Amino acid sequence: MSQGRPDATNAFNGVMREIRARNDEQYDPREPIRVWTDEDLTPDGVRTSLTAVLNTGGCRWARAGGCTMCGYVAESVPDGEVASEDILAQIDAIAAHEADALDEPAPLVKLYTSGSFLDERELSGATRKAIVERFGDRERVLVESLPEFITADRLDPLAAIGPQIDIAVGLETASDRIRQECINKVFTFEEFAAASEVAADADVGIKAYLLLKPPFLSEREALADAVESVRRCADHAHTVSVNPTNVQQYTLVEDLYHADGYRPPWLWSVASVLERTADTDAIVVSDPVGKGSDRGPHNCGECDDLVARAIEDFDRRQEPAVFDEVDCDCEQTWKEVLDRERSYGMVLDA
Amino acid sequence: MSQGRPDATNAFNGVMREIRARNDEQYDPREPIRVWTDEDLTPDGVRTSLTAVLNTGGCRWARAGGCTMCGYVAESVPDGEVASEDILAQIDAIAAHEADALDEPAPLVKLYTSGSFLDERELSGATRKAIVERFGDRERVLVESLPEFITADRLDPLAAIGPQIDIAVGLETASDRIRQECINKVFTFEEFAAASEVAADADVGIKAYLLLKPPFLSEREALADAVESVRRCADHAHTVSVNPTNVQQYTLVEDLYHADGYRPPWLWSVASVLERTADTDAIVVSDPVGKGSDRGPHNCGECDDLVARAIEDFDRRQEPAVFDEVDCDCEQTWKEVLDRERSYGMVLDA
Amino acid sequence: MTQFFEVTRRDGPARLGTVRLDDPLQTPGRVDDALVDAGSEWVTDRSVDPTSDALTVLPHRAFPAGTPTDIQTTFDEPTADYDAPTAAVVTPETARDRGTDAYVLSGAPAVDRDARAIVDRVVAVREAIPSDTALYLPGLATPRLVATLAYAGADLFDADRAVVAGRQGRYLTVEGSRRLQDLTDLPCACSACRSATPDTFDRDDCVTHNVAALDAAIATVRQRIHEGRLRDYLEGQSKQARWLAEAIERLDDTDYLEQRTPLVRNASMTATGDATLRRVEIRRFAERVAERFSARLSETAVLVPCSATKPYGDSPSHGQFRGAIDYRAHKVSLTSPLGVVPQELELTYPAQHYDTVVTGSWTDTEVAVVADALERYLRAQEYERVIAHVPADYRPIVERATRDLDLPIVWTADETHPRDQSALDRLDEALAGQERYRKRARQHAIVRSIADYQFGAGAGDAIFEDLSVQSFHPKLRAHASDGTQLAAVVPEYGTLALSLAGARRWLDADVPTLTATIDDFVPHGSVLAPGVVDADPAIRVGDEVVFEGPSAFAVGRATMSGPEMAASTRGIACEVRHVETR
Amino acid sequence: MTQFFEVTRRDGPARLGTVRLDDPLQTPGRVDDALVDAGSEWVTDRSVDPTSDALTVLPHRAFPAGTPTDIQTTFDEPTADYDAPTAAVVTPETARDRGTDAYVLSGAPAVDRDARAIVDRVVAVREAIPSDTALYLPGLATPRLVATLAYAGADLFDADRAVVAGRQGRYLTVEGSRRLQDLTDLPCACSACRSATPDTFDRDDCVTHNVAALDAAIATVRQRIHEGRLRDYLEGQSKQARWLAEAIERLDDTDYLEQRTPLVRNASMTATGDATLRRVEIRRFAERVAERFSARLSETAVLVPCSATKPYGDSPSHGQFRGAIDYRAHKVSLTSPLGVVPQELELTYPAQHYDTVVTGSWTDTEVAVVADALERYLRAQEYERVIAHVPADYRPIVERATRDLDLPIVWTADETHPRDQSALDRLDEALAGQERYRKRARQHAIVRSIADYQFGAGAGDAIFEDLSVQSFHPKLRAHASDGTQLAAVVPEYGTLALSLAGARRWLDADVPTLTATIDDFVPHGSVLAPGVVDADPAIRVGDEVVFEGPSAFAVGRATMSGPEMAASTRGIACEVRHVETR
Incomplete structure (x- = not known):
């Protein structure tokens, strides 16, 4: 773990703990936090997917303070420990949901944990194995982890089960400075690249998650950072998911947002990242959570649906021409904001 | 005497009587109202002049109501009768003033009466004769009269004395309508022309007095009326004096002026009348009383002296080029007022 | 012409x-x-x-x-x-x-x-x-x-x-x-x-x-x-x-302006100075509340501060007050520049249309205007008790308004903010044992109070003698006991739009009716000014007007004042809502 | 830097x-x-x-x-x-x-x-x-x-x-x-x-x-x-x-604004609403009149309405009042927004610089502000009698101001206009037998009152203990008994401009002196901010300031506030009027 500016980390963690303390919600450890089905582009083509957010006691880093934009710690159990049997009960619930929603099992299963699936303190090796085995007949199973837990001894047992294993890594940005000092996430790009090597050796895939528009950056700075980050990731991941910030409760980003100091990115920016990185080797996709709402990535309100559909289309076809089809007066507004907004003059289009 | 609109005359007279009643000043019947010396252009050239306003009991017409712009009735004796001996005492005072002011007697003597010198009710024939005889050694004597009193029997005795006799006639305008309905003066141009014939037969000269800007007319209407009037007068008078209105106390014009409904004419208008009628046969002059003051003819305040001097120069030389020398930003304002002011939208340049 | x-x-x-x-x-x-x-x-x-x-x-x-x-x-x-x-x-x-x-x-x-x-x-x-x-x-x-x-x-x-x-x-x-x-x-x-x-x-x-x-x-x-x-x-x-x-x-101060000022207006007004207090709309509201309104719901009045959110009822603060009062008293809001706003008239123009400075400092003129309005209001009603649930800066207003009245005042919020839980608790306690009125009573009071405001004192009881209210706030509909619709509340203006049956009751009621006589035609959509033979000079833009002619009986909303519709040769005099051939 | x-x-x-x-x-x-x-x-x-x-x-x-x-x-x-x-x-x-x-x-x-x-x-x-x-x-x-x-x-x-x-x-x-x-x-x-x-x-x-x-x-x-x-x-x-x-x-309500508001200003102000009543200039004038002024000329105050013409003394109405008073009482003008203007301060900013609505209708805020100012004023002075020569609409103000005071009030103009001859006669009569003060006493009072206003209560007597006034109103010059000039009245602002001798008396007087310390130089024309070592934080733009440095003693008028001249590195801090090398 990098320690570039421990003073910054301390300050952010202190502030974030205070913010999170305002939350007093509690969750049932035998229910997954969320579960849904969708269609996803995989290296093998578009597949029906079953996605779930498991409640595994939540992100340990978030308990220390955590990332400035992430509110998922709030959705964890009170004492931070979820028993193995409870986890497996969550898996049962997920399967039940799938049976309701789909005619046949989804070839792609994605299990997020708001933490690290590979972290022993969240899930034991046996539980991990049992979970993947429950989806042993599927084509591909994706789980989430920080780079530090991506080791051969943890990967090999899972890779052996059957489905192609993918590890989702929340890299957020290729810039170590922005990752640490704007997002308060404390590993380096070098650590991510190394983990990616380890995974490749275990025949495990890497899917990198990037954050579009961390706090403190102007729209242009955020856009430039995302484009650069996609390019640098492409060598280390078969898929890059660009996640525009949505304003989650009990986060630093939310505090800025309420004080008119933060605006989620424009959907034009999401489109622009995808368009400008379409030439990279990796699959580049984006699923803008909360799109079109004031707390999520949004344009003017008139064209949000249109642009969101183009992004969805791009996600499947990786064809930048999809963006030629969409047009709105507010694209000029967005370009003006790109030209004029400085990080000291945000939010310009309030 | 014309009776074009007796209702108008009645109304004006009623109003004027009311206005004049506000005045309660009294005058000494043995003193002339005013006396001064100057230089004047006569048909024989520029001459030193002695001018006096005699108090002869005042204008009988003004006692009935009188002209809308004339306040001289106010300067008359209480009961409207001045004894012959008092008049001659005034002549003594005038002579004394002249002796003080001039090294030698003025060749030109002008005697105004705010009425009619030839009116028997103001001055008897004997008194008239005695007065002119007092100035028997002069080149020219001018006295004032309404056309109706200009008869051979009154002129001949005076013409016989020696000096060239001139009769000043307050024609005001060649327009019978304007004369009657704006000024409330009740003779016609025809009567004036006929009197002029009578005078010519008696070898007596006529000097016509015109009013520049009666009430109720816009600046342009007033200017056009004055130019037209000069042209029509020229056949009937050797000299035309263009008198721009000054706002006299206890007059209808003063009431309008106080209510922001009247502005005395621009000095540019005076100059324009002179310039545009320089080609007529008569001598055309103007001596703008109160020039440069708010109650008198005025321009912007910057150029009033300059334009007044040019008018004075023209009065002696009858040379329209004198007006080419004067220039001021406000000439454009005046032109704009000429173009834009309507009689229903006065005063435009307040 | x-x-x-x-x-x-x-x-x-x-x-x-x-x-x-x-x-x-x-x-x-x-x-x-x-x-x-x-x-x-x-x-x-x-x-x-x-x-x-x-x-x-x-x-x-x-x-x-x-x-x-x-x-x-x-x-x-x-x-x-x-x-x-x-x-x-x-x-x-x-x-x-x-x-x-x-x-x-x-x-x-x-x-x-x-x-x-x-x-x-x-x-x-x-x-x-x-x-x-x-x-x-x-x-x-x-x-x-x-x-x-x-x-x-x-x-x-x-x-x-x-x-x-x-x-x-x-x-x-x-x-x-x-x-x-x-x-x-x-x-x-x-x-x-x-x-x-x-x-x-x-x-x-x-x-x-x-x-x-x-x-x-x-x-x-x-x-x-x-x-x-x-x-x-x-x-x-x-x-x-x-x-x-x-x-x-x-x-x-001219009648000219009064005659030309509409009853309602679909625009907000910025109230930021004493000039606003002199506006015809403001004076008219105060006047009608003082002279026409009668409180029907409770013998206890709860005085509360107005809210920046309009209508007040939609604000979080008034949500809390409503919760604490819980149908046991009559809520009356104090506000500059309007003075007094009874709960029934919170929608009525300009009560939901003005935007005022909320620094919490009152000018003496505002104190005087609001206190005078409150005193007039309390004298006209028959409350047995007043609960002043207002912050400390309102205290001089309430004291000035009530000093010559023989009315018990209970102070529940002058030491803490009215939204503090302790204040809300005191309000609740002050109302303990007080009888609750029903939601229907509240709805009836709204319809009748708006009628009083709009048509004159007593109009609410006269026109809506028998009354059944349907639909939900703010879109209330007033029906007769036999089911005939009489009127509907217009949520944007807080006024009543009458049906033909309602118009007839207005004619029959012992309050002045705003009527216009029209020529021999049946209006559709609107009545043009040349068609108006005569019109009540009291009609203002926005008023309900009853039209009577040889061939038609109609009701609608005036778009000209009465004198104007009588004299004009062009233009729309009134938007007709309902018409009936004779 | x-x-x-x-x-x-x-x-x-x-x-x-x-x-x-x-x-x-x-x-x-x-x-x-x-x-x-x-x-x-x-x-x-x-x-x-x-x-x-x-x-x-x-x-x-x-x-x-x-x-x-x-x-x-x-x-x-x-x-x-x-x-x-x-x-x-x-x-x-x-x-x-x-x-x-x-x-x-x-x-x-x-x-x-x-x-x-x-x-x-x-x-x-x-x-x-x-x-x-x-x-x-x-x-x-x-x-x-x-x-x-x-x-x-x-x-x-x-x-x-x-x-x-x-x-x-x-x-x-x-x-x-x-x-x-x-x-x-x-x-x-x-x-x-x-x-x-x-x-x-x-x-x-x-x-x-x-x-x-x-x-x-x-x-x-x-x-x-x-x-x-x-x-x-x-x-x-x-x-x-x-x-x-x-x-x-x-x-x-910020000190920030107070500190940055000049003592005087060469511009008129339009006073057309309650926002004007909150202006620092207005509050400051009222405050200084209340706390610093003392009436020297007479034990009888004549309250009169202000005039639209400024200074009041130049108006026809005040010409009439002056004629009727005829040096037998102290003229005090009542006005919104300023409150009370004693005759000595009619030139003093903003008394001759404001332009207000004269419809003759007072808002309650104006009534309250003027009445409060008058009450404070009358409490601070020692009048034996007050003649209210004001029109009927001023009566509530005077009554409100004097209701708790034990002061006889004579009303001379509340039934007719104060300019009516009958009212003027009543005023003259009310002053019958009253001793007349001399023109010189009035001039002395002007100089001393402006000094009190400008430098603090008591400054007038302290700085101008011995006094001989020369020249004519409004350009009065104040000299010591030995002939040395001490100060001159600035007609545009109604303030005093001190000479070096006047400045020394100010230093010696028992009132706070506004002083600034300057570096080792002799200022000519103006003092630049970098030359100011330290300055009294109470200095406002337009204040008289005494400058003391190793080489010079000077007096002038501030063009920056004290904190600003102490901290600034550029710009003119003060226009120097008189300087003396040490």
Whole structure:
């Protein structure tokens, strides 16, 4: 773990703990936090997917303070420990949901944990194995982890089960400075690249998650950072998911947002990242959570649906021409904001 | 005497009587109202002049109501009768003033009466004769009269004395309508022309007095009326004096002026009348009383002296080029007022 | 008869209109090129070209300001009639219906800087000429003044004054006049100003600027009238000179303004000064609450502060108050500038339409106005007890209002904020044991109270003697016991829209009915002014009006005042809601 | 140290200034093209081109609105020093003297529509940075808002917000913002508006318009500051939105504003609303009359109404009052907004500088303010009798002021107008037998009363213990008994200008002296701020100031406040009137 500016980390963690303390919600450890089905582009083509957010006691880093934009710690159990049997009960619930929603099992299963699936303190090796085995007949199973837990001894047992294993890594940005000092996430790009090597050796895939528009950056700075980050990731991941910030409760980003100091990115920016990185080797996709709402990535309100559909289309076809089809007066507004907004003059289009 | 609109005359007279009643000043019947010396252009050239306003009991017409712009009735004796001996005492005072002011007697003597010198009710024939005889050694004597009193029997005795006799006639305008309905003066141009014939037969000269800007007319209407009037007068008078209105106390014009409904004419208008009628046969002059003051003819305040001097120069030389020398930003304002002011939208340049 | 001018929209006494020339002229507007002057008969006789498309000023003997009345009477002549757009020159003394489309106020320039003259002369002429004709004030308009003139009822202006001022080196803006040599900046967006510096700016530029500034000012006035917000603009403009402020004050006290002020208006008002307290809408609301309202729900009044959110009921604070009161007392909000707002009238214009400063500091005028309104209100009602659930800065108001009344006052919030839980608890406790009224009672009270407000004291009980309320707040519908619909609450204005059955009950009730007599036709959609034979002079824009004619009985909402609908020859007098053939 | 910015003129807290670039930038102004941003260090390390002629925003970690203080503290870094025009990015939390010429308020856009934030954040930064530096509010300026921002002390703006709003189809004017689709007119004089109709007007036009409208609004602000009349403009602007009105109200209660308000001002003020009553100048006058004035001439006070003509003494009405009083009583004028003006202070700012509405109707606030001022005044003096020579509408004021006082009141004009001969006769009669004071006594009272007003209670007797007055009203000169001149009355302001001998007496007197310590030099004409070592923080613009240094003793009039002259590195601190080498 990098320690570039421990003073910054301390300050952010202190502030974030205070913010999170305002939350007093509690969750049932035998229910997954969320579960849904969708269609996803995989290296093998578009597949029906079953996605779930498991409640595994939540992100340990978030308990220390955590990332400035992430509110998922709030959705964890009170004492931070979820028993193995409870986890497996969550898996049962997920399967039940799938049976309701789909005619046949989804070839792609994605299990997020708001933490690290590979972290022993969240899930034991046996539980991990049992979970993947429950989806042993599927084509591909994706789980989430920080780079530090991506080791051969943890990967090999899972890779052996059957489905192609993918590890989702929340890299957020290729810039170590922005990752640490704007997002308060404390590993380096070098650590991510190394983990990616380890995974490749275990025949495990890497899917990198990037954050579009961390706090403190102007729209242009955020856009430039995302484009650069996609390019640098492409060598280390078969898929890059660009996640525009949505304003989650009990986060630093939310505090800025309420004080008119933060605006989620424009959907034009999401489109622009995808368009400008379409030439990279990796699959580049984006699923803008909360799109079109004031707390999520949004344009003017008139064209949000249109642009969101183009992004969805791009996600499947990786064809930048999809963006030629969409047009709105507010694209000029967005370009003006790109030209004029400085990080000291945000939010310009309030 | 014309009776074009007796209702108008009645109304004006009623109003004027009311206005004049506000005045309660009294005058000494043995003193002339005013006396001064100057230089004047006569048909024989520029001459030193002695001018006096005699108090002869005042204008009988003004006692009935009188002209809308004339306040001289106010300067008359209480009961409207001045004894012959008092008049001659005034002549003594005038002579004394002249002796003080001039090294030698003025060749030109002008005697105004705010009425009619030839009116028997103001001055008897004997008194008239005695007065002119007092100035028997002069080149020219001018006295004032309404056309109706200009008869051979009154002129001949005076013409016989020696000096060239001139009769000043307050024609005001060649327009019978304007004369009657704006000024409330009740003779016609025809009567004036006929009197002029009578005078010519008696070898007596006529000097016509015109009013520049009666009430109720816009600046342009007033200017056009004055130019037209000069042209029509020229056949009937050797000299035309263009008198721009000054706002006299206890007059209808003063009431309008106080209510922001009247502005005395621009000095540019005076100059324009002179310039545009320089080609007529008569001598055309103007001596703008109160020039440069708010109650008198005025321009912007910057150029009033300059334009007044040019008018004075023209009065002696009858040379329209004198007006080419004067220039001021406000000439454009005046032109704009000429173009834009309507009689229903006065005063435009307040 | 007016054929070439039409009023298309009203904002109080100000109007939008059109002079129907080949190239139609929007009003308020500049008439310059569209005008032909037939000329002054002080000079000579004049003739008229009846085929001209311009607005022709008929031959005139104009009387400048200061002309004695006797002179005016002597020269006042009848006006000839032409089938062309014509204007007659008039003064306050000679103004009357002369059959022309427009009227020119002679001597208009003299009213500048004279608050009394602006109000007396312009209003006098406006009242003497038909309301559906245009009033032209020649030689007067400046960017600073046009809004006030339009508010006084003027429609037509010209650039004469602006051009002449430019030639004089006077730089005009909505703020007033400056001499060119005093300009260190060119405080304007026009092309002449943006392409020059104060050093290079000459009198030609100044003319260009003045006309552009005047046009912008007139366009602002039109836009504001369209929005129904000219008055707010005027209150700002009145800071530009004390005589402008004085003109507004004088206008506020005229019947002229009252008659032209609508009952309701679909626009917010900014209430940021004492000038707002004098607005007709504000005074009228206070007056009607004092004289017409009667509290039906409870013998206990709870006084609460108003909320910035409108209607109050939608605000979090009033949500808390409602929770604590829990149907056990009558909620009455105290507010500047309105005074007292009973819970039934929270939707009623302008209770949900004003936006006021909420620094929590009251001026003495506000304290006095609100206290007086509260005292009048409490004297008119028959409460047995008043709970003052108001913060400390309201205490002087309540004390001043109640010092001469024999009413027990319970203070529940003056030591903490009314929204504090402890205060809410005290309020709840103060109401302990008090009987609860039913939701239906509340709905009935709303319908009847609005009827009282709108139609007169007692109207609620008379028109809605038997009553069944349907649907949900704020869209309540009032039915008779037999199911016939009588009226519906209009949520945007908090007024009642009557059905034919409701209209008949209004006619039968012992309160004045606003009626208009129409010609022998059956109106559809709207009643045009020429169809109105006679109308109650008390009708204001926005009022419910009953129409009776040989062939039809109808009810609708007035879009003109009563005097205007009776006299106008053009325009829509009323939007008809229901009609029945006779 | 500030080398590239200079304040050239002040109007209360607002300033005119120049950013000294090759192409100098007038302030308040738009910085757009004159600015270079070195960049955000949230992204990467940045460098600065020290040879740039632009105003360079030094590398920054900007904190958006809402950034927790701990984060700001952690990333707050010292500012590097360059010999170039530079600006530092700050927040209210990190603002301090950083040696730059300008300061950028990070997160400025968030203060829009938030009266509290406008006052708290802008003023907090303005107070934390040196006064002779420029404050830049990025991304915030709109035509409606700039005047308030300049009044809060901002110097630099940009077109960013106006351009973006134009792209969004939001049409900005000094009145606020409208959506393009809501425009029925184009209420502006700019070329884009004059060459289009609402139908053809597109977003490109809207951008052009918005920038022109912003430039015009900024030019208006500059012109108004130059004239010393920004506040009047603001009071009009405050009608545009309640939060603008609230911002002014909040500013009125700050020491910040008090410190920046001059003692005197060579400009009139329009007093047309309660906002005027809160002006520092008005409050200060009332305060000083209440606390410093003492009546010397008579034991009888004659209360009279003020006059529209200023100074009152020049009006016909006061000429009549003076004639009737005939040196037998002390004339005290009652007026809104000033309250009480004793005859000695009729010249003293703002007593001869305000222009108020004279409809004769008082708001309750005015009644309260004037009555309170009168009561305070009468309690402070020792009159034996009060003659109320005021019209009927003043009666409630006088009654309210005197109800708790044991003072006989004689009413001489409440039944007729005070100017009626009968009223004047009653006044004369009421004063029958009263001893007459001499003209010299009146002149002495004027000099001493102005001294009390200007320097503190008792100053008049202390400084002018022996006194001989020369010349004529209003240009009185005060000499000592030995003939030495001590002071002269400045007729435009009604203040005293001291001689060196007068200044020494002020130093010796038992009232606080406003002194400044200067470096070792002999000032000629003016003292520049860098030469001021220390200055009394109570010094206000327009105050008499005594300067003491190793080589010189001088007296003059302050052109900066004390804190400003002590801290500034540029600009004229004081105009020196008299100087003496030591």
